[in-house]
Amino acid sequence: MTSLTQFLIEEQRRFPQASGDFTLLLNDVAVACKAISRAVRRGGLSGVLGSQGTENVQGEVQVQLDVITNEIFVNALNWTGRYAAMVSEENDELIHITDGNPKGEYLICFDPLDGSSNINVNLSVGTIFSILHCPQGVEHPTEQDFLQPGTSQVAAGFCIYGPATVLMLTTGNGVNAFTLDEEIGEFILTRPNVRIPEDTAEFAVNMSNRRFWEPPMRRYVDECVQGKAGGREKDFNMRWLASMVAEVYRVLTRGGLFAYPMDEKIRDKGGRLRLMYEANPMAFIVEQAGGAASTGYERIMEIQPGSIHQRVPVILGSKNEVERLAAYHRDAN
Numbered sequence: 001m002t003s004l005t006q007f008l009i010e011e012q013r014r015f016p017q018a019s020g021d022f023t024l025l026l027n028d029v030a031v032a033c034k035a036i037s038r039a040v041r042r043g044g045l046s047g048v049l050g051s052q053g054t055e056n057v058q059g060e061v062q063v064q065l066d067v068i069t070n071e072i073f074v075n076a077l078n079w080t081g082r083y084a085a086m087v088s089e090e091n092d093e094l095i096h097i098t099d100g101n102p103k104g105e106y107l108i109c110f111d112p113l114d115g116s117s118n119i120n121v122n123l124s125v126g127t128i129f130s131i132l133h134c135p136q137g138v139e140h141p142t143e144q145d146f147l148q149p150g151t152s153q154v155a156a157g158f159c160i161y162g163p164a165t166v167l168m169l170t171t172g173n174g175v176n177a178f179t180l181d182e183e184i185g186e187f188i189l190t191r192p193n194v195r196i197p198e199d200t201a202e203f204a205v206n207m208s209n210r211r212f213w214e215p216p217m218r219r220y221v222d223e224c225v226q227g228k229a230g231g232r233e234k235d236f237n238m239r240w241l242a243s244m245v246a247e248v249y250r251v252l253t254r255g256g257l258f259a260y261p262m263d264e265k266i267r268d269k270g271g272r273l274r275l276m277y278e279a280n281p282m283a284f285i286v287e288q289a290g291g292a293a294s295t296g297y298e299r300i301m302e303i304q305p306g307s308i309h310q311r312v313p314v315i316l317g318s319k320n321e322v323e324r325l326a327a328y329h330r331d332a333n
């Protein structure tokens with residue numbers, strides 16, 4: 001049996017000059033995920049399932065747990081000297097470490113509760129995070145310091161609160177999954193070296209947006225739906241949970257293609273999903289597991305961010321299907 005703590009210490013040993021701060025930072029993130037898991041699991045018992053009656057910076061209605069889980073994440077990390085600043089899907093501005101607390105050398109981007117529209121219907125939700133280096137010599141990080149492409153991520157992960165709570169983590173050396181053993185309060189390595197099959201016969205997309213999609217996306221999905229009767233040599237199955245963490249977890253388990261593509265009604269926003277809190281961390285994990293992640297036009301991790309709340313189209317999963325769809329985008333131009 002290998003616990004997350006043991007795993008992280010073993011990883012740290014590969015870098016003899018490491019200070020240990022990175023290990024401790026990931027440990028704090030794991031503690032935040034355990035606390036969020038507990039808050040989510042209490043469901044209606046804590047009377048916090050309703051809407052908050054407010055909107056976040058993205059203009060989306062916040063549910064009470066969006067706000068509560070955001071606070072849990074911030075508080076779990078704030079005491080440490082291991083991060084310099086954070087940005088959250090739920091906060092307009094940067095979150096700085098409280099004055100007087102020591103400052104660390106990492107920047108953190110996070111979505112405290114992904115798929116939160118599912119909370120009231122008791123389906124899987126999760127927390128997504130991405131860790132970057134704070135540029136050297138920067139005392140007071142600004143938004144500009146966060147605007148690094150996904151290829152600069154030091155680590156990324158997500159924790160899914162489903163039938164089991166599972167933490168999926170990459171530090172750029174493959175992907176490993178840890179299941180929370182609630183009896184002993186530890187994440188235990190349950191899926192070492194997660195790999196995504198290169199081929200798949202399953203896709204996930206919100207079909208109600210079909211009429212707003214660009215032609216390459218319509219072509220791809222129409223062919224899947226036609227199955228053997230069309231140009232593809234197989235029948236496809238479809239899933240849509242409206243919870244990216246659950247969707248990506250499925251892709252990391254049995255393959256598949258997940259897409260929230262560009263569509264006409266969200267074009268002025270740039271897309272649906274957020275680059276820094278959703279697209280980049282998931283792209284890093286998926287690539288590290290042998291899959292691919294693209295906007296249709298470019299590799300997600302190579303996008304130079306223009307702002308912390310930037311949105312982008314996302315197509316990720318089994319490599320051969322993502323490449324096929326990217327080729328359709330090239331053909332269309």
Ligand SMILES: O=P(O)(O)OC[C@H]1O[C@](O)(COP(=O)(O)O)[C@@H](O)[C@@H]1O
Pocket residue numbers: 060089111113114115116117206242243244245260
């Ligand atoms: O409701 P739609 O349009 O299908 O969108 C679903 C998508 O929105 C998200 O819920 C966005 O994340 P948040 O819940 O953090 O805002 C994704 O998890 C999911 O893929």
Ligand SMILES: [Mg+2]
Pocket residue numbers: 089111113114115244278
């Ligand atoms: Mg989200």
Ligand SMILES: [Mg+2]
Pocket residue numbers: 066089111112113114115116
């Ligand atoms: Mg969210």
